[in-house]
């Protein structure tokens with residue numbers, strides 16, 4: 001098969017949600033449709049249950065599983081679909097953000113009762129920065145929740161997405177009758193516990209047709225007509241190009257646990273979702289259809305068990321064909337390197353792959369060669385853009401607790417930062433090292449790994465900061481003035497770039513007002 005037809009088949013996406021909205025359940029239903037798993041509950045074990053005795057030990061136990069669920073591939077309607085896991089809960093880390101740089105589109109899952117929640121807001125912000133096409137799935141319609149229009153308002157305001165509902169619920173909770181699929185002009189009637197049959201899908205092009213009352217009662221039928229009429233007046237018509245440009249998000253309603261509305265979502269997804277996209281590098285734009293292979297590392301998964309030090313680096317293939325046992329250039333190290341056991345993931349299964357195509361994710365066993373963002377090519381020097389560091393939200397000073405092991409500590413911290421576990425800043429005022437993370441649990445992970453993998457001990461001092469912003473200006477005098485005035489609040493990141501440490505949102509606002517010409521960035525790449 002030609003490389004072009006391989007590319008056309010691929011859809012690589014991530015599911016974004018706040019914990020408990022139904023991401024795992026939806027993933028599982030999608031995998032069931034694709035035949036990648038046979039029983040419900042297969043993906044469930046990846047979930048880190050709240051209330052576990054020690055979240056950290058639980059995470060350690062789960063790490064093996066989460067490697068397996070990092071990528072879940074399945075075939076559906078002659079398409080090869082790769083779902084990339086975006087871990088949530090307490091193991092929410094920069095990893096999650098960075099995974100979004102390796103997808104071509106996302107599905108956002110929202111709980112109908114809870115509406116838009118914090119973690120979703122942060123993840124969608126990253127998608128918006130890259131104009132990633134987004135489909136929204138509003139889940140748990142079998143429960144009482146917010147009014148459909150209020151939810152759409154919330155999605156527009158909090159997620160800053162322009163939306164258009166492609167399906168619309170008929171009632172909700174106890175009164176939930178099903179959805180009207182505006183996209184396919186079909187009524188989909190609900191019966192709980194996934195007993196949907198194809199008879200439940202009814203062609204219905206004209207809602208004014210009195211036959212509607214045959215299927216739903218008079219009250220809900222009237223409500224549906226009025227609401228769909230309103231939708232047609234208020235919301236833009238669906239336009240695939242606008243969706244692909246990240247400017248319009250279709251919205252679906254359903255109930256993942258009841259397998260209701262999931263097939264419609266998947267059918268629409270395979271029809272509209274983008275094939276692997278071109279990627280920017282510092283040197284040029286790389287088209288997926290190019291003959292020569294290229295790709296980048298977006299995630300590194302280290303084994304916390306000291307007996308098995310292997311790390312797995314996750315490679316997103318951007319162009320050409322990747323082949324096993326072939327020499328590729330590791331651009332940063334300027335060295336040729338080949339892989340004898342590149343691994344592909346098929347839901348629960350792992351297998352060695354001989355070849356992979358743009359959009360695919362391959363796991364590479366690594367003994368410490370890779371850093372996040374590294375490129376592999378057939379020889380050309382390419383540095384992929386769009387794998388930035390994001391401003392951490394939790395900060396602590398790190399102290400060496402064992403003076404005899406300072407070298408080990410420095411090495412350990414260096415390597416963990418390369419893996420993207422957290423970020424290291426050096427404060428200029430006192431030369432102290434600051435570790436910044438997205439989720440608080442990462443501090444425990446770092447401490448544990450430093451001890452078990454490097455024999456080093458560290459302690460932390462609390463540091464209350466709001467954000468770390470990368471500052472930039474071409475005006476050297478302005479930069480000097482800023483650095484002089486804000487000496488107290490300045491640090492450098494691991495690449496020596498100046499970073500402003502804002503103690504509060506107010507401090508940040510003041511700095512922005514006092515230096516209107518200065519650029520403040522919340523990610524390291526701008």
Ligand code: G4P
Nearest residue numbers: 017018019020021022023024025139140143255256257258
């Ligand atoms: P997550 O991965 O986003 O964290 O969510 P997950 O799929 O684990 O779902 C969270 C909870 O919501 C689960 O219940 C799940 O069964 C439930 N759920 C998912 N989809 C629906 C739906 O459409 N309707 C209803 N009513 N519930 C739904 P749990 O009690 O936490 O777990 P479990 O005991 O069912 O496994």
